[in-house]
Ligand SMILES: NC(=O)C1=CN([C@@H]2O[C@H](COP(=O)(O)OP(=O)(O)OC[C@H]3O[C@@H](n4cnc5c(N)ncnc54)[C@H](OP(=O)(O)O)[C@@H]3O)[C@@H](O)[C@H]2O)C=CC1
């Protein structure tokens with residue numbers, strides 16, 4: 150005779166709503182869907198059909214039945230939102246998503262640079278917000294096809310300590326994708342270090358129209374060192390213990406990603422707005438707030454501006 154159950158059934162995973170059907174959003178959505186996790190992929194336009202996922206540029210494509218929806222067509226409130234748009238689009242995207250979020254929604258921000266996360270946290274103090282930093286690499290070679298070009302690692306955590314931190318639960322849910330992800334209670338430090346790396350590499354590659362590895366040669370190397378030295382001075386003054394590691398880490402990333410064209414170079418080549426206001430722009434704002442001048446960062450942004458790269 151069956152015994153009456155005394156325990157409570159485990160809550161079903163509420164799945165994910167991924168906003169932004171670009172490279173990162175498509176990668177997370179495809180990997181989660183592939184593992185049977187419920188995913189809604191949100192884009193500006195509705196689109197029925199499938200998404201192709203390739204685990205490298207020359208591997209076979211896997212067809213996943215993953216349609217794209219508009220926010221307005223969602224039938225249920227969003228429980229978990231993974232925001233995968235570029236930094237300048239993040240605040241407007243959250244403003245749009247707000248009426249569709251459930252009361253207990255968790256919001257995970259996946260943006261490079263800094264500044265957009267703080268804007269969102271300040272503007273929506275009622276939201277349960279997390280930040281994600283990643284070294285995964287993805288691109289869209291064709292519409293509705295994503296290539297997982299670089300197999301890396303992601304970290305997730307709260308920018309400010311909080312009594313209610315659901316990071317472990319979110320990491321475990323996103324981890325079902327098979328993408329490597331860990332909780333990082335110091336996600337802020339990780340984002341600041343990534344910022345220092347992007348601030349030295351990205352703008353210069355757009356200026357010289359070169360690959361990351363080319364910055365280790367000749368005159369470009371001098372400018373790379375000058376930018377990372379200035380960033381180190383700022384971080385020292387802000388009391389960041391890892392400031393001394395910046396120049397070495399910058400050189401290491403140039404070596405590790407030598408053949409890559411940075412995201413800023415790619416945006417500039419396509420005439421798209423870059424994330425530089427949230428990279429070097431953010432660094433300059435922080436310096437200005439403590440009365441520090443950063444002539445190399447300023448000069449870089451001015452030179453890029455003259456070439457129409459913002
Ligand atoms: N791709 C990569 O390898 C990596 C990316 N990152 C970071 O991840 C973030 C996302 O990058 P990535 O995926 O490459 O960027 P993409 O430009 O490929 O994708 C962003 C997508 O978000 C969409 N979007 C923006 N706002 C909205 C909105 N309000 N509603 C619906 N869709 C919206 C954009 O649509 P539209 O084009 O119509 O504006 C675009 O499809 C960036 O901060 C990037 O720096 C970090 C590490 C690696």
Ligand SMILES: CC(C)(CO)C(=O)C(=O)O
Nearest residue numbers: 350406409410411412413
């Ligand atoms: C680390 C680096 C520079 C790799 O290309 C990057 O994050 C980017 O291109 O934005």
